[in-house]
Amino acid sequence: MRNTEEFAGQVVSDIAATFSGVMSNIGHKLGLYKAMAGAGVMTSQLLADKTNTHERYIREWLNNQVAGGYVVYNKENNSYVLPDEHIPVLVDEESPMFLLPALDVASSLWLDEDKVKAVFLSGEGIAWSEHHHRLFCGSEALFRPGYKAHLTGGWIQALDGMEEKLEAGAKVADIGCGHGASTIVLAQSYQHSRFFGIDNHDESIVIARANAKEAGVNANIKFHTAGAKEYTESGFDLICFMDCLHDMGDPVGAARHALKRLKKNGSVLLVEPAAGDSIHENINPVSRLYYAASTAVCTPCSLSQEVGLALGAQAGEKRLSEIMQAAGFGSVRRVAETAFNIVLEAQA
Ligand SMILES: C[S@@+](CC[C@H](N)C(=O)[O-])C[C@H]1O[C@@H](n2cnc3c(N)ncnc32)[C@H](O)[C@@H]1O
Numbered sequence: 001m002r003n004t005e006e007f008a009g010q011v012v013s014d015i016a017a018t019f020s021g022v023m024s025n026i027g028h029k030l031g032l033y034k035a036m037a038g039a040g041v042m043t044s045q046l047l048a049d050k051t052n053t054h055e056r057y058i059r060e061w062l063n064n065q066v067a068g069g070y071v072v073y074n075k076e077n078n079s080y081v082l083p084d085e086h087i088p089v090l091v092d093e094e095s096p097m098f099l100l101p102a103l104d105v106a107s108s109l110w111l112d113e114d115k116v117k118a119v120f121l122s123g124e125g126i127a128w129s130e131h132h133h134r135l136f137c138g139s140e141a142l143f144r145p146g147y148k149a150h151l152t153g154g155w156i157q158a159l160d161g162m163e164e165k166l167e168a169g170a171k172v173a174d175i176g177c178g179h180g181a182s183t184i185v186l187a188q189s190y191q192h193s194r195f196f197g198i199d200n201h202d203e204s205i206v207i208a209r210a211n212a213k214e215a216g217v218n219a220n221i222k223f224h225t226a227g228a229k230e231y232t233e234s235g236f237d238l239i240c241f242m243d244c245l246h247d248m249g250d251p252v253g254a255a256r257h258a259l260k261r262l263k264k265n266g267s268v269l270l271v272e273p274a275a276g277d278s279i280h281e282n283i284n285p286v287s288r289l290y291y292a293a294s295t296a297v298c299t300p301c302s303l304s305q306e307v308g309l310a311l312g313a314q315a316g317e318k319r320l321s322e323i324m325q326a327a328g329f330g331s332v333r334r335v336a337e338t339a340f341n342i343v344l345e346a347q348a
Contacts (some may be wrong), residue, residue: 006172016068023064024090024102024257032061033090036071036082043079087210090313093141096149096338102289104138109296116296125304128201128247131297136204140179147182151339152189159267159345162238164189170237173198173261175228176244180208180221186240187217197223198231228254234261240269243341245323246313247298249305255327259348268329268346270320274337277316286339317342 002010026035036042037049042050046057051058062080065071070090072081088095109116111132119126128135148281157163166172167190174183177197187195197208202225212218224231228241228248239258245251258268273290276282282291294313302310311319321344322330329346 012289018193019066020068021103021106024070025107027061027065028090028100028103032058033082036080037087037091038084041074041077041079041081047080094145094148096145099139099142100315101138104134105142105293108132108135108138109292112204112296116300119300119303120317125302125308126300127304129203129302135297136144136179136207140181144181144185146338146340147185147242150336151185155271155336155343156268158343159238159269160347162267165237166193169193171235172196172238172240173231173233173236173258174242175242175258176241176247177208177223178204178244180211180223182240182242183208183221183223184212184215184217187212187221188215191220193220195221196231196233197221198228201225229257231261236262237266238269238273239266242271243273245270245320246294246311246315247301249302249309250307251309251311252310252326253307255324255329255346259328262348264348266347268324270324270344270346271341272315272320272344273313274340274342275314275316277318281316282314289316317344320344343348
């Protein structure tokens with residue numbers, strides 16, 4: 001047990017990180033980290049010149065970055081450097097370690113604070129569509145690099161005979177597809193297969209269609225606005241639930257619907273936030289982040305829908321397996337994991 005001063009020290013760090021998150025978001029959006037990446041040492045004036053910004057603001061921002069350990073200060077020549085080791089986390093938008101979009105998700109939580117506070121008192125839900133739009137773009141940007149790195153670079157290969165089916169030409173549904181990040185990654189890799197992206201948030205489906213067009217894969221993807229228990233297509237070789245089953249009001253109903261729409265020997269790919277099976281296993285920064293997002297977004301999303309099971313974003317493998325078994329799946333196994341996700345395959 002820590003004493004009061006030690007605990008206060010932690011809270012000061014947490015609050016400093018909260019303040020500094022705004023600074024990191026500005027650094028990302030104004031291209032400040034990008035301008036520093038690989039550029040070696042630079043003065044605040046040089047960074048301001050490179051980014052068309054005002055030196056006095058840049059100097060203050062840089063000092064915040066130094067205090068947080070993101071940037072290193074050299075007092076000999078009054079200059080600053082972004083260490084190369086920080087580039088995958090702060091600059092490289094294709095890196096699976098690129099974490100800055102999480103700050104847009106965090107800002108949506110602040111912007112929606114009053115709504116979230118209200119449902120603590122009313123017990124009602126908040127639909128996905130009721131959140132600030134930063135949640136939608138932030139989630140897409142945060143998850144996309146992980147899908148690029150892992151979905152077609154390990155997770156598909158870990159499923160029972162799935163890669164061969166996708167290469168030959170399979171039929172795939174991506175349920176709760178959001179802006180279509182995972183659907184597009186799949187379509188880019190498996191050009192003989194057909195993909196159906198389904199989400200009940202119409203605004204996300206409009207953006208998913210535009211994203212697929214921009215990525216040049218709209219010929220083999222169809223996006224539909226529909227709930228996870230409503231779509232009528234069937235004969236799927238693969239049905240994916242990417243970080244969304246726990247957001248649904250009736251995950252058992254959604255999984256049961258998927259089972260009916262799968263081909264014989266088809267698979268469900270279930271990607272969910274990394275979590276142990278009990279709170280004792282979830283005392284770490286990743287779970288802390290997920291529990292907060294779950295309280296403000298995932299749990300109210302589920303409570304806004306029919307059944308309202310409110311699984312939460314830290315359900316863990318045991319509870320997720322029970323959900324799939326209750327829906328009628330005979331086999332559920334863990335096929336992969338990363339620092340942020342657990343990946344399960346369910347088959348009839
Ligand atoms: C955390 S986002 C994940 C989006 C996307 N799969 C990704 O990984 O980027 C959860 C998504 O589930 C969708 N969703 C929630 N409940 C749903 C339901 N009952 N039917 C269909 N989609 C649903 C939301 O609209 C949202 O787009």
